[in-house]
Amino acid sequence: MNLKTISEISKKLSVSTRTLRYYEQIGLIESVKRDDYAYRTYDEAAAMRLQQILVLRKLRIPLKQIALILKSENTAVIIDTFRQNLSEVDDEITALSTIREIISSFISRLKESIHQDIKLNLLDDTTLLEAVDALTIQKMPLKEEKATADLEHASEKLNKLTDRDVRIIYLPPSAVASAHHIGEGCEDVVYGQIAKFINESNLYERKPDFRAFGFNNPISRGDFGTQSAGYEAWVSIPSDMEVPEPLLKKHFKGGLYAAHMIPMGAFEEWAWLCQWVMSNDKFDGAWGEVRVTPHDAEMDWAMEEPLNFYNVSRDLGNGTDAQQLDLLFPIKIKEVK
Numbered sequence: 001m002n003l004k005t006i007s008e009i010s011k012k013l014s015v016s017t018r019t020l021r022y023y024e025q026i027g028l029i030e031s032v033k034r035d036d037y038a039y040r041t042y043d044e045a046a047a048m049r050l051q052q053i054l055v056l057r058k059l060r061i062p063l064k065q066i067a068l069i070l071k072s073e074n075t076a077v078i079i080d081t082f083r084q085n086l087s088e089v090d091d092e093i094t095a096l097s098t099i100r101e102i103i104s105s106f107i108s109r110l111k112e113s114i115h116q117d118i119k120l121n122l123l124d125d126t127t128l129l130e131a132v133d134a135l136t137i138q139k140m141p142l143k144e145e146k147a148t149a150d151l152e153h154a155s156e157k158l159n160k161l162t163d164r165d166v167r168i169i170y171l172p173p174s175a176v177a178s179a180h181h182i183g184e185g186c187e188d189v190v191y192g193q194i195a196k197f198i199n200e201s202n203l204y205e206r207k208p209d210f211r212a213f214g215f216n217n218p219i220s221r222g223d224f225g226t227q228s229a230g231y232e233a234w235v236s237i238p239s240d241m242e243v244p245e246p247l248l249k250k251h252f253k254g255g256l257y258a259a260h261m262i263p264m265g266a267f268e269e270w271a272w273l274c275q276w277v278m279s280n281d282k283f284d285g286a287w288g289e290v291r292v293t294p295h296d297a298e299m300d301w302a303m304e305e306p307l308n309f310y311n312v313s314r315d316l317g318n319g320t321d322a323q324q325l326d327l328l329f330p331i332k333i334k335e336v337k
Contacts, residue, residue: 005040013050016267028063029049029053042190119163120270130218148197160276166273167259167260168256168331170254171255172315173252174211176237177194178249178250181231194235197244198235207238211236214306217231217232218232252291254291255330256286256331256332258328261324261326262324264325265325280334283331284332302329306325306327307323308323
């Protein structure tokens, strides 16, 4: 049997190892354990299935529907699933066509006003306003990927964040309990330790507004969203609370962050958030700004916050396909020169 390691598959198909682990966690693919190798490996069937998943994702098919398509032996069910998605695409095309027509109308009317030397208030045009208002009920989620070269080209056009996709938030200072692990399944290990600590310390009662954060440690040397060999997770705690080993108590100094929400598994959007920060005219990245003591020189500067962690931590490992994460990129106000 020709087996590929998780790193080989990740590199060959340009998909992060953490995304591979997530797809396996929700049952989309299966790995094979090799006696002489401690990590995940994949056979040719799994690699082919993964390629199918990636193509369907670029066609903007949700993961739950992908699972249905791959598992179903009923062609009618598969056709119906594609028709649902085609209908959504048609809705978007209609909405975009309307937008195009309205903008073209604006241009034409403005050109006329220039020649006639009159001031035209387009926003008083009732017909145009009604057309624009109708667009607000259209479903237009243009944030995902479209048959190899064509799909990649479409992805480049669509996979960009606008200001409406990013929130600027301030995270306040807080004492945190920190769990750190290097090795296979590091994220599961540290969040398991954090969940155990929350339950055993009765943090639900002592600090019901607790929040959790996680990041690579050591920092990944690959693309944004790529998991490294280690991971660290925090949970905020009362300042006078002690933590048991192997957890450590740290102090998070807080700071300003660019936040973008993703569904679990969409880690490629880290690159989109980074691009948004780098091209922003109001904020600079605060990469390298120390915001925790004691500080580990190998830790990542960007973090992820699992949302609704109060409830997620009670049943960690179940329903994670519905979990949402905030991607948090450290920023600072751009200096005026």
